Amino acid sequence: xxxxxxxxxxxxxxxxxxxxxxxxxxxxxxxxxxxxxxxxxxxxxxxxxxxxxxxxxxxxxxxxxxxxxxxxxxxxxxxxxxxxxxxxxxxxxxxxxxxxxxxxxxxxxxxxxxxxxxxxxxxxxxxxxxxxxxxxxxxxxxxxxxxxxxxxxxxxxxxxxxxxxxxxxxxxxxxxxxxxxxxxxxxxxxxxxxxxxxxxxxxxxxxxxxxxxxxxxxxxxxxxxxxxxxxxxxxxxxxxxxxxxxxxxxxxxxxxxxxxxxxxxxxxxxxxxxxxxxxxxxxxxxxxxxxxxxxxxxxxxxxxxxxxxxxx
Amino acid sequence: xxxxxxxxxxxxxxxxxxxxxxxxxxxxxxxxxxxxxxxxxxxxxxxxxxxxxxxxxxxxxxxxxxxxxxxxxxxxxxxxxxxxxxxxxxxxxxxxxxxxxxxxxxxxxxxxxxxxxxxxxxxxxxxxxxxxxxxxxxxxxxxxxxxxxxxxxxxxxxxxxxxxxxxxxxxxxxxxxxxxxxxxxxxxxxxxxxxxxxxxxxxxxxxxxxxxxxxxxxxxxxxxxxxxxxxxxxxxxxxxxxxxxxxxxxxxxxxxxxxxxxxxxxxxxxxxxxxxxxxxxxxxxxxxxxxxxxxxxxxxxxxxxxxxxxxxxxxxxxxxxxxxxxxxxxxxxxxxxxxxxxxxxxxxxxxxxxxxxxxxxxxxxxxxxxxxxxxxxxxxxxxxxxxxxxxxxxxxxxxxxxxxxxxxxxxxxxxxxxxxxxxxxxxxxxxxxxxxxxxxxxxxxxxxxxxxxxxxxxxxxxxxxxxxxx
Numbered sequence: 173x174x175x176x177x178x179x180x181x182x183x184x185x186x187x188x189x190x191x192x193x194x195x196x197x198x199x200x201x202x203x204x205x206x207x208x209x210x211x212x213x214x215x216x217x218x219x220x221x222x223x224x225x226x227x228x229x230x231x232x233x234x235x236x237x238x239x240x241x242x243x244x245x246x247x248x249x250x251x252x253x254x255x256x257x258x259x260x261x262x263x264x265x266x267x268x269x270x271x272x273x274x275x276x277x278x279x280x281x282x283x284x285x286x287x288x289x290x291x292x293x294x295x296x297x298x299x300x301x302x303x304x305x306x307x308x309x310x311x312x313x314x315x316x317x318x319x320x321x322x323x324x325x326x327x328x329x330x331x332x333x334x335x336x337x338x339x340x341x342x343x344x345x346x347x348x349x350x351x352x353x354x355x356x357x358x359x360x361x362x363x364x365x366x367x368x369x370x371x372x373x374x375x376x377x378x379x380x381x382x383x384x385x386x387x388x389x390x391x392x393x394x395x396x397x398x399x400x401x402x403x404x405x406x407x408x409x410x411x412x413x414x415x416x417x418x419x420x421x422x423x424x425x426x427x428x429x430x431x432x433x434x435x436x437x438x439x440x441x442x443x444x445x446x447x448x449x450x451x452x453x454x455x456x457x458x459x460x461x462x463x464x465x466x467x468x469x470x471x472x473x474x475x476x477x478x479x480x481x482x483x484x
Numbered sequence: 485x486x487x488x489x490x491x492x493x494x495x496x497x498x499x500x501x502x503x504x505x506x507x508x509x510x511x512x513x514x515x516x517x518x519x520x521x522x523x524x525x526x527x528x529x530x531x532x533x534x535x536x537x538x539x540x541x542x543x544x545x546x547x548x549x550x551x552x553x554x555x556x557x558x559x560x561x562x563x564x565x566x567x568x569x570x571x572x573x574x575x576x577x578x579x580x581x582x583x584x585x586x587x588x589x590x591x592x593x594x595x596x597x598x599x600x601x602x603x604x605x606x607x608x609x610x611x612x613x614x615x616x617x618x619x620x621x622x623x624x625x626x627x628x629x630x631x632x633x634x635x636x637x638x639x640x641x642x643x644x645x646x647x648x649x650x651x652x653x654x655x656x657x658x659x660x661x662x663x664x665x666x667x668x669x670x671x672x673x674x675x676x677x678x679x680x681x682x683x684x685x686x687x688x689x690x691x692x693x694x695x696x697x698x699x700x701x702x703x704x705x706x707x708x709x710x711x712x713x714x715x716x717x718x719x720x721x722x723x724x725x726x727x728x729x730x731x732x733x734x735x736x737x738x739x740x741x742x743x744x745x746x747x748x749x750x751x752x753x754x755x756x757x758x759x760x761x762x763x764x765x766x767x768x769x770x771x772x773x774x775x776x777x778x779x780x781x782x783x784x785x786x787x788x789x790x791x792x793x794x795x796x797x798x799x800x801x802x803x804x805x806x807x808x809x810x811x812x813x814x815x816x817x818x819x820x821x822x823x824x825x826x827x828x829x830x831x832x833x834x835x836x837x838x839x840x841x842x843x844x845x846x847x848x849x850x851x852x853x854x855x856x857x858x859x860x861x862x863x864x865x866x867x868x869x870x871x872x873x874x875x876x877x878x879x880x881x882x883x884x885x886x887x888x889x890x891x892x893x894x895x896x897x898x899x900x901x902x903x904x905x906x907x908x909x910x911x912x913x914x915x916x917x918x919x920x921x922x923x924x925x926x927x928x929x930x931x932x933x934x935x936x937x938x939x940x941x942x943x944x945x946x947x948x949x950x951x952x953x954x
Contacts, residue, residue, distance in 0.1 A: 174732050175743045269708045272717035272727045284532055328745055429747035480745040 173328035177270050179481035181329050184266035185336035191259035192313035193344035198246055199306040200378040205239050207370055220246050223347045224254040240298045247297055256309055260289045275323040285312045335422040342415035343469050349402050350462040372398055379410040400450040413445040431479035437472045488634045489891035503560040503953050506672040522664045523554050551946030557895045557928040564952045568922055570822030575626045575914045578799050580815040582622035586612045596814050597807045607797025617793055624687050624791035626914040632893035639825045645800040647757050650927040651913050652715035657949040675924035675952040681722035683921045690917030691789040692752045699752035702726040706758050706774045716757050735778035740788045753789045760794050802885050803851040831882040839886040843870050846886045863889050892937050897930055907931045909939050924952035
C-alpha cells in the first residue's frame, strides 16, 4: 500500500475515534457540572482541557471557564484541532484523499457526517441539544467503525484503520483515567477511601463501562477496580489491554520493511498490559504508570509513522 | 432571427422519433411530481456520494455538483454503429500521424500538413523524436467531441487526445438513471457501458513495456484539489489500481517506483491525468511539484509507459484539426466517414479577411484554448465584444481559427419551467491498445441556459445519460 494512503487511512480512523472520545468526555463533563455546584466544578470543567492539553488555547479565546464556552471550544471551534468539528472535518478530508481505496460506504458515512455537522446550528450544541449532539457523534463513530469492519477488504487498509482506531482509543482511555485519577486521588493513600460516587460513575460512563463494572464485579465502585477495569480488563473493549490486543493484531498483520522498532514497542506494550498487576501498579503510582504508557503510545505513533507512513 | 436546429426527439413533422418512443410514453404516463421528486433524489445522492466537479478549495463547501439532467439522450444502434466506424477511422489516423511526426515525418515531406505547422507547435515534443511506443499507440484514450448540424449530420468539433475527462460522469449518470428509473430500463434494451473501466485497464496493460509480464498500472493525479479528482479516484477504484501523486513516485536505477508501506514497488504503466509540462521537473517545468524528477529518462529508456504519450497535443490542436481529413486519406487511403466542421485559419490572409468580415456570424476559437474559454460566438456576442475580439485576432492571427456557428441539436431537458429543448453535444471515448474499443455511449453535455451553445461544465453546462438502443 502507498505510504501516503496508509497515512491518510491511519489518521482518518484516529480522527473519527478522537471525535467519539471527545463527545464522551464532554458528555460526562456536562453531567458532572449539572450535578455538582461545589469546588469540584472548576476541576470538572478543566478536565477536558487537561486531557487534550489545550487549556492555554482555551484561555486565549475565553475569559471564563464555563460550560457553554467549553462546549463551544471543544465541540465547535474550527481553530481548535482537537474539537469534534475539526476531527470530523479532517476525518472526512483524509477519507476524500483515499476514497478510491476505501469502500464507498465508508466514504459516504464520513462525507454525510461532515455535511450534517456543518448544518447543525451552533446554538443547539451549546444549549439544550448538547446531549443529543454528543450521542449523534458517538453514533456516527459507531457507524463508521461498523461500516469499516463490515465492508473493507482484509488488507493493509483494514490494518492501518484498526491500528489508528485502537492506538487513539488507548491514548484517550489513558488520558481520561490519568486526569480523573489525578483530580480525585492526589495521594496513593486515599486509594479505596470513600469518594464521590458520581465522579467515578461518570468516569465509567464516559467509556461505556458502568454496566460492565456492575456485571463483572457485582460490587460498589472502588477506584482500584475502576483502574483494573480500564487498564487491565481485556474483556472491556475500551480498556488499555483490549486496545493493545487490537494494536498487536493489526501490527502483526502489517508487512513492512525495517519496522522492527515499531513492532518491538507495540508487542512490549501489549505484554506489559497483559501481565501487569493492579496492586503493583498502585504501589508504583498509577499516575506514573499512566504517564509511561502515554509516552510509549506517543513513541509508538512516531515509530509507526517512520516505518510505514513516510516522513511527517 | 430564430435558428433552425435538429431536434433529437422529434421529427420535422413533430412526431416522436422511433428510438425516443419508449421514453416519450413513459414521460406521458408518469406524473410530473414523481419525476420532480426523483430529480431531487438524484441531487441528494450525487451530493452524498460526492460526485463533484469544479473547484475544491480549502472550504469543503466549495465543491459544486455538475448538473445532471434526468432525461436521457437516445441514439439508435444503427446510427451509433456509423459513429463508431468513423471514430475508429479517425483515431487510427491520428495515432498514425503522431507516430509519423515523431519518426519519418512522411506527411510533412509530402506537404499534406505544413511542416512548420507541426514542428513549431507548442505541443510538439522534441523529446519524443525516434521513441518507439508499444503498438505505436500515442493516444490510448481519446475523447472525440461530436455535434449535429441542422440536417442531423454528425460533425467532429474537436479531438481530445491529451487527458480527456468526463467518462466518470458517463458511468455515474447511468448508475443513477438505473437507480432512479429502473422501469425505463425494463421497457427497452439500453446497451450497457459499465464495462468501460475493465476495457481501460486492458488498454493500459497493453501499453506496458513489452518485457513486463504482469504490468503494474497506476493513475497519476495532481491531487485531491484538482477539479477532476473525483474522476481520477473513481477510475483508479474501478480498475483496482493505485491512485498516485507525484510525491508517491521516485526514480531509482532506471525504473519508476512507488513508496509503499512495505518498501519501493515498481510501476510499469502510468495513466497520467496531468499535463505534459508538469510530468517531470527535470525535463519540463522546473517549478512543477506534481511530477516525478527523472520520469522522462525512464520513459525514453522504455522502462515505463505513459498513457497518453507525451506530445499528443500536436494532433488535437485546433490549428491541426483542419488537416485531419487529409491525414485519413494520406495514411488510410479512405474517405473520412465523420465530417470536420469547415474551418478558416486566420493565419492565412484570405481566410483572415473572410473571418474579419463575418465575425458576427462565426465562432472564433484560440488554437490552444479549451474548456470554452477564450472563444467568441458571433451571433450571441455584443458589438463591443466583437470589436474587442477583432483587435485580438488582428494582433495575432495565427492564434485563431473560425468556424460557422453550428446550430447544435437539441434534446428535451428539465429546466425550471419544465421540459424544454436544450443544445447538446456528445463525447464518446475511444480506447486504443492492442485493439480499439468503445463502449456504446458517451458523455452528453447539455447547455442549460436557453439558446446557449456552450456545454462546458466550467461554463454552466450539465450532463445527461446517453443511451444506445436497438
